[in-house]
Amino acid sequence: MDDRIYDCIVVGAGPAGSSAAYHLAKQGRSVLVLEAASLPRYKPCSGAVSPSVAQYFDFDFAPAIDNQRRQVRYTYQLDDPIDAALETAEPIWMVRREVFDQFLVQQAQAQGAEVKDGTPVTGIALAGDRWQVSTPSGPFTASYLVAADGAQGPMAGWLGFPSLPLRIATLLEVTTADPVADTFPMSFEFGLVKQGCLWNFPKRQGYSIGAASFVGKSAVGKAADKATADYQTALDRYCQTIGVNPAQAQTYHHALKLWDGQHPLHRERAVLVGEAAAIVDPLSAEGIRPGMISGVKAAAAIHRALSGETGALADYTAEMQTSWGADMQWAKRISGLFFRVPGIGYRVGIKRPTATQRLGQILAGEVQYADIANRVMKRLGAGLIPGR
Template structure:
């Protein structure tokens, strides 16, 4: 019986596997795709996570973003310098680098291994894939927003707010400016954005409420044309977003399975960020399993409490601010332009700076019961 099976090889699963393998545990990662696999994600992340890993991530960093330009329907641009640069990473290679690091430290990776059944057995789990059967003391569920493993493990109800996004990849012959563009008036209950990548821009629209794909596709085509891009020449991918909404259990009653990353709806609807939260949850899940294997009976519930009272409250504050900003984006931009302090606070949100969110976050959290 393995110490742990991690289902999903994204940032959350890779982080959990890396930290468990570093501690010498027998950990297996089951990834349904073959690496490097395509992933609809603009790949924007704060480098604040780097101290958690003894790794060099520079090979997968394609751009550094030092500024964000906010606008309303492409008018009244407002530029703000970030307190710390953001990284633009190649998600397929970022995920692969993390998994290869976990394997180098003793983890076992199975690619093309889609989980078809989960069954509690004794003091652990029986995991069936299309080709093999595994048993493990613990499960880390990192199967993303649409994965089925969480439901198989007993998480039949996920508390989340459903949004969606469409992303187009624009290729340029000249290097893009290293500045991120966020437009708050282009789509209702969301934003349009353009982020530099290796050889062009990642351009998209996203919303924090359910919206028809046809309507989103229309807004994306309009946004591409408004920025001088030919829509039919740009590959487009779609992705759902599950945003944290209220406190929830992130472990099963038997204390043998934990949810991390997108499977736990750890997505920031204001910053549009999820990679850093995924890495953090994978790190903390690995710590909890380590402590539980060391005899600390409450280590697994403590993981749920940590996420709920720490990161979860941050995400609640971000969701409420997103609702306020997207409800009246023109007024929000006017308010920000008149207050450098509030503008810098928004920049802190963009960089996932959970420690220095200032008066806006405090106001939002006072609205949370």
């Protein structure tokens, strides 16, 4: 039995959890990270990260970046292509999660955080001002708790947070014998996937090709089986256009926990971060950058709470709801309209010369959805009117 009392236990060693661990350890707090899988571990994810996340850290991310891309291609039902380039200060990072996540874990360790992988959490209990966290290796104790165990982890439920809907996504990981050309673009295909889209983020030597729906009821049971079958059909068709044999790809089905409204992100001496908190953009499915930011902000709140500041965790919920969640209300509205009429959305939205510029600005945090929502929804609404 480990009789130490940590300042904080972080459950989950993904980008959100490692970001929280890094910043807490950097403040001199004792941190234990518990990860169910053996590290380094693969995580189904397309692996596109906005370089704007670097502003929250004081180290160089270069060793964790597989390659960088600026070119973007859009298609509608594999036709009517649009080629453009992001106008951001830096290209978008393409990362492999087993490399990127491990790099972040190592940065947290370098600051003094302890990491125990292969250590699933089997239960939690709050006793006074301490959390007791049960694992097969024995219990661990901490003053505060960070739940960073992803979309399907049990921590949010154990902590009493409401159950949120999950969506199913399918991802093909393709490894190529030769390097992918530097000119190969990030690709977004609309129209093949019902109420959603297909995307391809090229790596240095391969592709991460995904498909998911973003609106309508979340699929469970037989409906989920049908959804994944439909995704596979769309992915097979797309793969033919880039000369990839889908039978030679590794196929993964994973859950997406998209933002679905404002919810508390804290309770007594505990917070949710990343996918566990549904910190995932409901329009683009971007989760790494906002998840890392939630980890940074959670660490700041816990550090203040450990210093005796009452209300610090409530401030974390309020800050995330104000700085991120309020804008996601607009993202969700745009998503609900766009993905229900993707043909119109493609014609009046994606094909506009400013579309890629706005995408880059949103990913970089330079522009919020609220800044463009009224114009976008007005155009989409006008597109529904015959003759417009």
